[in-house]
Amino acid sequence: xxxxxxxxxxxxxxxxxxxxxxxxxxxxxxxxxxxxxxxxxxxxxxxxxxxxxxxxxxxxxxxxxxxxxxxxxxxxxxxxxxxxxxxxxxxxxxxxxxxxxxxxxxxxxxxxxxxxxx
Amino acid sequence: xxxxxxxxxxxxxxxxxxxxxxxxxxxxxxxxxxxxxxxxxxxxxxxxxxxxxxxxxxxxxxxxxxxxxxxxxxxxxxxxxxxxxxxxxxxxxxxxxxxxxxxxxxxxxx
Numbered sequence: 001x002x003x004x005x006x007x008x009x010x011x012x013x014x015x016x017x018x019x020x021x022x023x024x025x026x027x028x029x030x031x032x033x034x035x036x037x038x039x040x041x042x043x044x045x046x047x048x049x050x051x052x053x054x055x056x057x058x059x060x061x062x063x064x065x066x067x068x069x070x071x072x073x074x075x076x077x078x079x080x081x082x083x084x085x086x087x088x089x090x091x092x093x094x095x096x097x098x099x100x101x102x103x104x105x106x107x108x109x110x111x112x113x114x115x116x117x118x
Numbered sequence: 119x120x121x122x123x124x125x126x127x128x129x130x131x132x133x134x135x136x137x138x139x140x141x142x143x144x145x146x147x148x149x150x151x152x153x154x155x156x157x158x159x160x161x162x163x164x165x166x167x168x169x170x171x172x173x174x175x176x177x178x179x180x181x182x183x184x185x186x187x188x189x190x191x192x193x194x195x196x197x198x199x200x201x202x203x204x205x206x207x208x209x210x211x212x213x214x215x216x217x218x219x220x221x222x223x224x225x226x227x228x
Contacts, residue, residue, distance in 0.1 A: 105163070108163055110162055
């Protein structure tokens with residue numbers, strides 16, 4: 001059974017940093033592209049970042065470019081999101097999601113809440 | 119403001135059919151597969167439709183998807199109260215080089 005478990009969320013002050021982790025199991029992690037998607041309270045889904053299986057290709061939404069860094073450790077079956085210079089508008093539930101094939105987000109974690117507030 | 123445009127809400131009676139539209143452009147829907155996700159309050163989204171019109175294992179055939187040009191549509195027949203949820207369309211945007219979602223549509227089964 002595919003499982004994705006996020007951790008690392010919490011309360012952080014504006015300008016602070018946080019590192020999210022996503023532990024994957026039940027599939028060959030190194031064969032799949034992975035993504036971070038977030039959802040602000042009461043709002044819709046926002047694609048944050050994507051990383052290819054080999055880490056060769058990485059993409060970011062403009063809203064986080066230069067502040068967030070996605071990475072992965074295939075030996076540890078783990079996905080990460082380093083978030084720096086956090087702003088109030090980064091407050092959201094952050095989900096890690098597996099990319100198919102087929103091209104879609106076919107499995108999602110339960111999410112971890114990040115709150116940026118003074 | 120979302121790159122893909124969905125109606126904020128739709129409603130229909132139990133047993134009836136409803137469609138949810140998703141409008142985009144040539145850089146996203148026009149040249150990439152569309153997927154649809156269902157989300158109940160307080161839970162993670164779940165894949166409903168992939169590759170425009172394919173249902174993953176376990177998704178009832180009451181749910182269907184289609185795509186034409188730069189628009190896509192999710193159809194739900196035989197509506198049940200348990201279908202009340204938020205529905206999102208998503209795809210890759212070749213110009214932005216990032217995934218994009220619609221703003222979401224809240225389905226109410228009256």
